[in-house]
Amino acid sequence: MAKxxxxxxxxxxxxxxxxNIEETLQMLERPAVSQKVDWSEVTKVGDEISKQxxxxxxxxxxxxxxxxxxxxxxxYINLLQGFLLLCHSSSxxxxxxxxxxxxxxxxxIVDRSLKLFKEAVSFCDSDNANKRQTIPQLSGSxxxxxxxxxxxxxxxxxxxxxxxTQLAVSMKDVLREMKELKPTQNDSSDGxxxxxxxxxxxxxxxxxGDDLSTEEMEIAQxxxxxxxxxxxxxxxxxxxxxxxxxxxxRDSAEKEYVDSLERILSHxxxxxxxxxxxxxxxxxxxxxxxxxxxxxxxxxxxxNIHEAVETLNGSPEDLYGALTVLKNSLIKLLCALGxxxxxxxxxxxxx
Numbered sequence: 001m002a003k004x005x006x007x008x009x010x011x012x013x014x015x016x017x018x019x020n021i022e023e024t025l026q027m028l029e030r031p032a033v034s035q036k037v038d039w040s041e042v043t044k045v046g047d048e049i050s051k052q053x054x055x056x057x058x059x060x061x062x063x064x065x066x067x068x069x070x071x072x073x074x075x076y077i078n079l080l081q082g083f084l085l086l087c088h089s090s091s092x093x094x095x096x097x098x099x100x101x102x103x104x105x106x107x108x109i110v111d112r113s114l115k116l117f118k119e120a121v122s123f124c125d126s127d128n129a130n131k132r133q134t135i136p137q138l139s140g141s142x143x144x145x146x147x148x149x150x151x152x153x154x155x156x157x158x159x160x161x162x163x164x165t166q167l168a169v170s171m172k173d174v175l176r177e178m179k180e181l182k183p184t185q186n187d188s189s190d191g192x193x194x195x196x197x198x199x200x201x202x203x204x205x206x207x208x209g210d211d212l213s214t215e216e217m218e219i220a221q222x223x224x225x226x227x228x229x230x231x232x233x234x235x236x237x238x239x240x241x242x243x244x245x246x247x248x249x250r251d252s253a254e255k256e257y258v259d260s261l262e263r264i265l266s267h268x269x270x271x272x273x274x275x276x277x278x279x280x281x282x283x284x285x286x287x288x289x290x291x292x293x294x295x296x297x298x299x300x301x302x303x304n305i306h307e308a309v310e311t312l313n314g315s316p317e318d319l320y321g322a323l324t325v326l327k328n329s330l331i332k333l334l335c336a337l338g339x340x341x342x343x344x345x346x347x348x349x350x351x
Contacts, residue, residue, distance in 0.1 A: 003124070006066045010121045013070055017077040018114060024084045028091070028106060031099050036092035039102075039154045045083045049109060050146040052076045053116065057139030060120035061132060069124065073117060080113055095258040097265060098159035105152040109145040116142060156258045160265045161241045167272040168234040174279040175231060178224045181282065184211035212284055220282040222333040223291070226298070227275055229326040234268065236319040237305070244312065263308045271301045292337050299330045 052075065059072050087106040091099050116138040123135065153159035212220055241264075244257065278294045281287045302323050309319060 007121060007124050009066060010069060010073070010124060013073060014117055014121055017073065017117075021077065021080060021084070021110060021114070024081055025107070025110065027088050028084065028103050031091040031094045032088050034089065034092060037086055037089035039090050039152065042083070042086045042090050043150050045079070045086055046109065046146040046149040049076075049079055049083060049113065050143050052079055053113065053139045053142035053146075056116060056120070057135050060117075060124070061135045076113065076117070080110060083109070093156075093255060093258075095156045095160075095262050097163055097262060098153060098156045101153050101159050105145075105149050109142065109149065112138070112141045112145045156261055157241050157244060160261045161238055163265055164234060164238055164241070164268050167268055168231060168238070171227065171231050171234065171272055171275055174276055175224065175227045178220065178227060178279050178282060181212060181217070181220050181224075183217045184213060212282075216282075216284055216286050219286060219291070219333070219336050222329070222336050223278055223282050225329045226295070226326070226333055227279065229322070229329045230271060230275055230298070233302075233305075233319070233322040233326050236316070236322040237264065237268065237309075240309065240314065240316045240319050244314065257312055260308050260311045264305055267301050267304045267308065271298055271305075274298050274301070288337055292334060292339060295330050295334050295337070299327060299334075302327050302330070 056072055056076055060069065084106060087102060091102050094102060116135070119134055119138055123130075153162055241261065274294050274297050278291065278298075281291045281294065306320070306323055309316065
């Protein structure tokens with residue numbers, strides 16, 4: 001068979017395999033409802049895929065007849081199909097967050113595997129020197145995806161805990177930027193600060209826009225307190241979730257708690273977005289009306305988180321305490337922003 005015919009034939013075979021894989025992937029769109037397969041079984045097949053990627057990389061990087069190449073492709077794709085079926089079976093009982101993590105890991109392996117074969121087929125009629133570099137690199141990318149499979153969360157609590165941890169990391173970045181804000185050096189002047197100009201009297205762009213007046217700085221500090229306390233609350237939420245399953249049967253707790261945990265995550269995601277917007281609002285000129293709206297939204301989310309935690313049959317005093325401190329800082333910020341309805345709340349702040 002001529003090289004061109006060989007390539008066209010293998011391309012048609014690969015297209016057929018890809019079509020079948022895509023059909024199987026559709027099954028992963030929803031968690032399984034049957035008996036759950038342990039994720040360790042999935043990782044075992046992942047190890048086999050990693051080995052097959054090595055075999056494929058060596059085989060397709062050389063000169064072999066079309067039957068050998070087609071056979072190798074068939075073995076690999078069949079293994080991939082079995083891997084996806086196991087992934088689906090392992091998703092029984094998974095909430096949206098855990099299911100998304102499982103699907104992402106599975107798709108990563110599928111995408112990299114198919115890319116390996118697409119490139120291999122494209123090179124099979126060529127002596128291009130890039131072939132000897134590209135194919136081993138693509139095999140290596142499959143190994144990486146299979147290795148990452150072992151780090152996929154295996155419970156709803158772990159998946160949700162990791163998601164909230166990522167939100168906390170982003171919030172920490174916002175807090176760091178807010179702490180870099182500084183008061184203006186010449187608040188009483190009608191013009192720009194004296195140190196905001198160059199020797200020739202022109203404005204220095206890097207020194208304009210970040211300095212705050214005394215009043216703005218007070219609001220910025222109160223907003224920074226809100227973000228600090230929100231970050232502390234997130235840490236306490238993570239601690240609570242981490243310890244949740246230690247107090248009860250793991251399987252029954254997963255089923256019982258998943259909806260409440262997903263609600264907590266949803267509220268945390270909303271709060272993370274509002275905190276990010278609050279951090280942007282403290283820069284001059286400060287958007288007071290927008291800051292009021294954001295602060296009230298965060299206050300409502302604190303109540304929602306408290307209610308969701310109560311449904312988990314726990315009594316996390318440290319978490320409840322952190323939420324109370326956060327609410328108090330929100331009230332103080334709203335008062336500084338000129339909310340006229342806060343006098344009763346200010347009097348009732350916890351000491």
